[in-house]
Amino acid sequence: MSENRDSRPRRRRPLRAAVGLLVLLAVIGYFAVQRASNGGGGAPYCTARMYTGDYDGSSVSYEISPEQAANAATIAAVGVAKGLPDRAVTIALATAMQESALRNLDHGDRDSLGLFQQRPSMGWGTPDQIRDPVYSAGIFYDHLVDVPGYSRLPLTVAAQKVQRSGFPQAYAKHEPDATVLTAAFGGDGTLECGGPEPTGPGDPAKVRSEMVRIFGEDGTHTIPLQTGLGGQTGQAGRDSVVGKNGPEAEVTLVEKANGGEPAMRRSRAMAYWAVANAKELGISRVSFSLRAWIAGQARGQWQQKGGTGAKDGDGDPHNASPGEVRIFMAR
Structure with a gap:
């Protein structure tokens, strides 16, 4: 039995790996062509950009889906409409990036909902209100400005005083990308969205x-x-x-x-x-x-x-x- 098993041809794993890699590259190439086709009329995507140099045009960017961009734009717009500083917008965006990945969720831990995973049972509003990005962003800012000296606090501390999260340090990792989004929507950056x-x-x-x-x-x-x-x-x-x-x-x-x-x-x-x-x-x-x-x-x-x-x-x-x-x- 063992002799027959040993005499079988060996599987060509390197060949399979090479074929798999070629398929992956083909898929990546397809989507790259789709994005670049028709002058931007391919697959939809958005890029937020923050300029870092005075004259050389250097920048840092953050790429997101149209759904995420729309939610981020609403969060930023509500903050700007309230006359709040960029720091408030950055805190709000980083919070939503951690809580929902900038998606307006209809579910969450216990009764948490929406962009900020706010809970109706904790007095944040009705489920319909919380799933309204304008409302949820607005009430987040209302609670944030009640935090004494919030603009001078570390982002994790300011966000935690509003959210009362079980993982307060998680907000910090989103601060760089949230800063780019803030510059794109309310500062000297730009937002570019391709797609048909x-x-x-x-x-x-x-x-x-x-x-x-x-x-x-x-x-x-x-x-x-x-x-x-x-x-x-x-x-x-x-x-x-x-x-x-x-x-x-x-x-x-x-x-x-x-x-x-x-x-x-x-x-x-x-x-x-x-x-x-x-x-x-x-x-x-x-x-x-x-x-x-x-x-x-x-x-x-x-x-x-x-x-x-x-x-x-x-x-x-x-x-x-x-x-x-x-x-x-x-x-």
Whole structure:
């Protein structure tokens, strides 16, 4: 018996390993081509970038899925809308990265739910409220600002005073990536999202209502904001904006004049929130600060554009004036 068993041909394990490696490389190559195809119209992905050099353009980046980017953008936008510093946004993002990996979970330990794994039984709100990213981020910040000197505390200490986690040191490992996300959404960084152009029409009324819900409306909150729908704003040259697939609906947001850096910070948060939510909301283009992000083009990167009517922008009716964020959806 043993002699027959020994006389069998040996398995060619090195050959199998080589074949397995080739298959793996082929899969990786396929997804790389998908991401790069169609100028950014392949598989969806988002990259947050924080610039680290003054003049050389050096940066650090953090890559996440569109779902994660949308949730991170909402967390950051709520903090910016409340006028909180970058440190508060970083603490909130690192907490959500640890608790849910930036996914709006419908489950967790005991009755924990949502981005921050907040518990209805502990007074954080109803299950529906907790699963609303705007609400859950808002109530996290409300508890955070009640922590004396939170901005000077180590991130783990500040987060733990809000969360009461059984693993408080776990928050620390997310601080570097949370810092990159904070710079992308509220600082001098950028958010780039590649992936295909929306196949269906977006709903400008929904986009408008979400923006107002996060940032407030003129006269109702501490964040003055004017909003309008394309074709109804009464602004010259904006009633017939046409995109690649036909007429586009538009939501225009204009910060109050002379708002300084706080107003610009809000505008950046609005623009990048729109990019992060483009896949879900059917947004095809965002114009902001002489730049444009166009779904399915330039591998998801922002492109330099002229201001409204500027010669270098060929008078493109999609271009934004200073202080504007213009969001377009194909109808």
